[in-house]
Amino acid sequence: MKTLINLSLLSLVVALLCSANIPTNDEMAVGQPSEEVIEANNLCFSCHGQKLFTYYNPELDREIKDNMCDEKIVNEEKFYLSNHRTFQCIGCHSADYESFPHPGELRFEQQYACNDCHGYDDDWAHFKFDEIEEEFMKSVHSTNHDEAFTCWMCHDPHEYHITYRNEENLLNTIAYDNGICLTCHADVNRYQLLTDKEKPNVDLQHSWLPNQQLHFTKVRCIECHAELNDNVLVAHNIRPKEEAVKKCVECHSSDSRLMASLYSHTVKTERWSGGFINGEMVTQGFVIGANRNKYLNQGSLYIFLGTLAIILIHSILRAIYIKK
Amino acid sequence: MGTRIYLYPGWLRFWHAINALMCLVLIVSGLSMQYTDFERYILDFQLAVQLHNIAGVILSFNYFIFLFGNLFTPNGRQYFLFRRGVLKNLFTQLHYYTLGIFRKEATPFPITTENKFNPIQRTAYVLVGYVATIIVIVTGWAYLFPEIVPNTIGNVSGLLINDLIHISMGYFISIFLIIHIYFITIGNSKMKNFKSMVTGWHE
Numbered sequence: 148m149k150t151l152i153n154l155s156l157l158s159l160v161v162a163l164l165c166s167a168n169i170p171t172n173d174e175m176a177v178g179q180p181s182e183e184v185i186e187a188n189n190l191c192f193s194c195h196g197q198k199l200f201t202y203y204n205p206e207l208d209r210e211i212k213d214n215m216c217d218e219k220i221v222n223e224e225k226f227y228l229s230n231h232r233t234f235q236c237i238g239c240h241s242a243d244y245e246s247f248p249h250p251g252e253l254r255f256e257q258q259y260a261c262n263d264c265h266g267y268d269d270d271w272a273h274f275k276f277d278e279i280e281e282e283f284m285k286s287v288h289s290t291n292h293d294e295a296f297t298c299w300m301c302h303d304p305h306e307y308h309i310t311y312r313n314e315e316n317l318l319n320t321i322a323y324d325n326g327i328c329l330t331c332h333a334d335v336n337r338y339q340l341l342t343d344k345e346k347p348n349v350d351l352q353h354s355w356l357p358n359q360q361l362h363f364t365k366v367r368c369i370e371c372h373a374e375l376n377d378n379v380l381v382a383h384n385i386r387p388k389e390e391a392v393k394k395c396v397e398c399h400s401s402d403s404r405l406m407a408s409l410y411s412h413t414v415k416t417e418r419w420s421g422g423f424i425n426g427e428m429v430t431q432g433f434v435i436g437a438n439r440n441k442y443l444n445q446g447s448l449y450i451f452l453g454t455l456a457i458i459l460i461h462s463i464l465r466a467i468y469i470k471k
Numbered sequence: 472m473g474t475r476i477y478l479y480p481g482w483l484r485f486w487h488a489i490n491a492l493m494c495l496v497l498i499v500s501g502l503s504m505q506y507t508d509f510e511r512y513i514l515d516f517q518l519a520v521q522l523h524n525i526a527g528v529i530l531s532f533n534y535f536i537f538l539f540g541n542l543f544t545p546n547g548r549q550y551f552l553f554r555r556g557v558l559k560n561l562f563t564q565l566h567y568y569t570l571g572i573f574r575k576e577a578t579p580f581p582i583t584t585e586n587k588f589n590p591i592q593r594t595a596y597v598l599v600g601y602v603a604t605i606i607v608i609v610t611g612w613a614y615l616f617p618e619i620v621p622n623t624i625g626n627v628s629g630l631l632i633n634d635l636i637h638i639s640m641g642y643f644i645s646i647f648l649i650i651h652i653y654f655i656t657i658g659n660s661k662m663k664n665f666k667s668m669v670t671g672w673h674e
């Protein structure tokens with residue numbers, strides 16, 4: 148009986164996932180892609196959706212099979228889960244891409260920037276795009292690389308989806324956000340698109356941090372590398388490495404900076420804290436130094452004092468009664 | 472005066488010396504990690520973490536001496552807790568500590584080779600030696616390798632539970648230590664028991 152219920156529940160979930168495997172709680176409630184969009188995009192996906200594609204070569208008068216290089220493959224599934232899932236490819240790219248071979252001058256196509264659409268627009272005001280851009284302009288990535296480093300480098304135009312704001316499970320957010328940094332900091336080819344410098348090894352650079360793997364799953368890179376900013380949800384001002392947080396007590400203390408960064412979002416919503424200092428963190432784990440329990444603290448203090456008191460009384464009595 | 476009996480064999484004294492030292496390091500470094508707001512007054516956090524890890528590992532390996540020593544030598548028998556009349560004996564000893572001692576009564580359980588602990592001592596040593604220490608060692612190693620801790624136990628983070636158990640047991644051992652040190656000063660002379668633990672001989 149139980150398994151039957153479980154099975155039917157499972158199939159219900161699967162059915163729901165199949166019919167709408169798209170996050171539904173975006174604040175802007177970005178809708179689902181229309182039939183029309185999917186139809187139009189199918190042309191592009193027929194070549195850009197996977198490794199193998201075919202085209203007709205009129206000179207040879209036959210179908211040619213070819214491989215798409217990895218960088219030009221757009222993952223269809225991820226695209227239709229991304230923030231811009233309702234877009235036609237040619238909403239951002241030139242409509243001339245519909246022809247193949249793509250016209251040579253498209254190589255010099257101008258790309259939109261985020262704020263071409265989102266800047267100074269009330270619909271998007273609560274995301275503070277303008278302020279994020281200012282922050283980004285001050286960051287190492289921007290100041291060192293100027294034009295070449297755009298928002299798209301972190302916000303993959305075909306895959307990025309808003310996470311921190313909506314995701315319930317903080318661990319998923321952390322993994323997602325750190326994955327963004329690691330697309331370059333763990334990939335020489337992408338890194339060296341921007342600089343000729345040798346790519347530092349992230350693991351080695353952080354070997355001073357004990358439990359490195361634990362830290363990297365429990366905090367985001369930006370916790371240590373971005374300047375705190377209460378005005379925006381996700382701090383974007385990545386500072387030079389000299390300014391990165393190295394002092395453990397910045398996090399492992401009762402006024403942990405995590406409360407202003409990683410937990411800034413949940414801090415505002417009230418939660419059961421069970422007497423823990425910085426209780427919001429306790430839902431994810433226990434950060435030594437930052438999560439002390441009020442009740443345990445008081446209790447342990449009283450037991451400690453009580454022990455000392457009994458010992459004191461006992462030794463005074465001994466001194467009085469047992470004179471040598 | 473009195474007879475000399477050999478109570479503490481060499482391996483036990485060795486284990487105990489290392490154990491006591493490591494416990495003190497662990498307590499000081501553990502407190503520094505927990506109360507980082509007073510960092511300036513105790514140890515630097517990073518140093519505390521390192522010391523705590525090293526001392527914890529040493530204490531763990533050292534623990535095998537205690538375990539095997541008591542498993543394979545007669546000393547282990549001293550720790551058999553559930554003897555006839557445990558409860559009654561516990562109260563007898565409690566009565567002695569709270570009243571008898573001031574009336575200069577004789578100790579109800581004088582030290583012999585077969586029975587070097589009084590009932591309260593025995594209970595405390597079993598709780599600390601065989602329960603608290605094991606728990607603190609296991610949760611400590613789980614801290615070192617957090618991958619092995621389940622992410623959630625029920626609704627609660629596994630690490631949270633692990634950490635709370637670890638810290639509570641550490642606290643329990645610290646309280647034990649205070650009482651332990653106080654009790655060994657009870658005797659004919661304050662330093663007598665310390666001496667026994669160094670030489671092995673009880674007078």
Ligand code: HEM
Nearest residue numbers: 479483490491494596599600644648651652655664665668
């Ligand atoms: C938290 C760390 C400690 C633990 C877990 C611990 C545990 C023990 C145990 C199990 C025994 C009985 C050993 C046996 O005879 O089989 C013992 C005896 C003894 N310990 Fe400790 N000890 C600790 C710290 C200390 C410290 C710091 C001192 C001295 C400053 C000390 C002084 C003694 C002495 C003098 C004895 C022999 C007296 C007796 O048999 O009661 N211990 N301890």
